[in-house]
Amino acid sequence: PHIKTHKIPAVARAQIDAGAIGLNCQKTTEAEVFADAGFEDILITYNIMGADKLAHLAALNARVPRLAVIADSLATVEGYAAAFGAERPLTVLVECDTGGGRVGAQTPADAAALARAIAAAPGLRFGGLLTYPPIGGAARVEAFFSEAV
Structure with a gap:
């Protein structure tokens, strides 16, 4: 879950205890608060x-x-x-704009190029593709990802 709605480690712990896997934070300072609280699976969803x-x-x-x-x-x-x-690579996901009009690689070719650049860097580990799918856009997301890989 994204912590932006509560920003409270106790609430995040309840979410994890209920079955959530990992947390999303927007900034390094937010991630630090949750790291200090013992969370071990954090995705920072901002460049x-x-x-x-x-x-x-x-x-x-x-x-x-x-x-x-x-x-x-x-x-x-x-x-x-x-x-x-x-010695301690950073895991990086490529954010893709699959029609939501938000941010991200605009085309599957752009996403693939970023994935290759990540994979080629010794200090980085390609972690996959990420998107904020548009409402009713499952087919578009699937097509984008299929073409990117």
Whole structure:
């Protein structure tokens, strides 16, 4: 579940206890609060850019067993690649715009190119594709992902 609606570790713990797998956070500072509370599976669903934020992300990656982030541009992937080494790779998912009109790689070819860039970086691990599907858009999502892979 995304913690943006409650931002309370006790509520997140109840969600995990009820069967949820992992948490979504928007920022490294939010992820840090939940890491401090003992959560071990955190996805940050926002591109992290800039030296200070990447250093903060590296510190989180060192202590959270299953930390992942998203990328929707080559600039973001390049920033991650420069900040992370093979000794503790960062898991990166490619965010895709599958018709929701939000953010993300705009075409399956763009998504595939980002996946290849992630896989080629020694300090990164490709974690898959992520989307916020449009209402009634299951077929479009499936087609986008099928073409991307």
